[in-house]
Amino acid sequence: MVLVSIFPLLIILDIVLGQQKKADSILVNPQVSTGNDKEPPMALYAKAYSYMIRSKAFKNYTMEDSISFINQLYHWKAPQELQEKFPYYHAGYDQYDRPVWIGEAGKFDLPGQIRKGPETAHNVTQYLFQAVLRMGESLQAKDTPTKEVREIFGILDWEGFQFTQSLHIPTVNFALNLLHTYHDFLDLGLGHAVMINMNQVTKGLFERIQPALGDSFQKIEFFKSDKAEWMAALQKLLPSNAIPPWYGGSSDFK
Numbered sequence: 001m002v003l004v005s006i007f008p009l010l011i012i013l014d015i016v017l018g019q020q021k022k023a024d025s026i027l028v029n030p031q032v033s034t035g036n037d038k039e040p041p042m043a044l045y046a047k048a049y050s051y052m053i054r055s056k057a058f059k060n061y062t063m064e065d066s067i068s069f070i071n072q073l074y075h076w077k078a079p080q081e082l083q084e085k086f087p088y089y090h091a092g093y094d095q096y097d098r099p100v101w102i103g104e105a106g107k108f109d110l111p112g113q114i115r116k117g118p119e120t121a122h123n124v125t126q127y128l129f130q131a132v133l134r135m136g137e138s139l140q141a142k143d144t145p146t147k148e149v150r151e152i153f154g155i156l157d158w159e160g161f162q163f164t165q166s167l168h169i170p171t172v173n174f175a176l177n178l179l180h181t182y183h184d185f186l187d188l189g190l191g192h193a194v195m196i197n198m199n200q201v202t203k204g205l206f207e208r209i210q211p212a213l214g215d216s217f218q219k220i221e222f223f224k225s226d227k228a229e230w231m232a233a234l235q236k237l238l239p240s241n242a243i244p245p246w247y248g249g250s251s252d253f254k
């Protein structure tokens, strides 16, 4: 059903992009077009747009708005510091062709960034959007003319999470605001999530934000730091080449 809506979009895109070539240099902020040099694949625009129009935050975007939004995100070169402090990566695919994405959430020092001011907070948001776009690209890579993949499999590792992070009020407000504004992306794009190395504090955080997560909360499994327990769970849910060896996966993990 969803698939049907994608192909007319591709045709419209052809028209819009054809007209848009001249305007491109104005729409794309030249200061941020130093990231990925190649252009996003055409199908990625259609794929991303199909999510955006279903979300609260982007539902009034025209095709052209979303193309320029996607272009600037795609080409944005995130500051080195964010890349180091907010590690995440694509680990492979599960048996339903859902891309597996891993975030080392326990290492994310959000207060450290938020304290630096609104411009840095803006970059953190941009960094998050870019991560979401990359997830979209990994979904789109598995689409075929007869099958569309629309959900990801997420793993968040909370090892090392500093309890004091949850006490910094501007950070808490920033995170809650993000969640309120964009949580429908979770409803649209999250297939399953596994939280590992949770402690009382991180578990408590999730219990507090449960109402804001809505139905997505049902898709999340929580594990404490019992390594044997969550490794066994991951092995049941995922092929071993989609699990990094340091999480109990196989050595043919790429």
Ligand SMILES: *[C@@H]1O[C@H](CO)[C@@H](O)[C@H](O)[C@H]1NC(C)=O
Pocket (backbone or CB within 6 Å): 060, 061, 062, 065
């Ligand atoms: C969408 O609507 C909001 C107000 O509801 C407005 O602030 C925003 O600029 C609009 N965005 C686009 C891309 O038209």
Ligand SMILES: *[C@@H]1O[C@H](CO)[C@@H](O)[C@H](O)[C@H]1NC(C)=O
Pocket (backbone or CB within 6 Å): 032, 077, 078, 079, 119, 120, 123
């Ligand atoms: C935000 O990111 C841009 C692009 O990497 C960078 O040039 C700018 O210095 C960053 N701003 C802050 C406040 O870190």
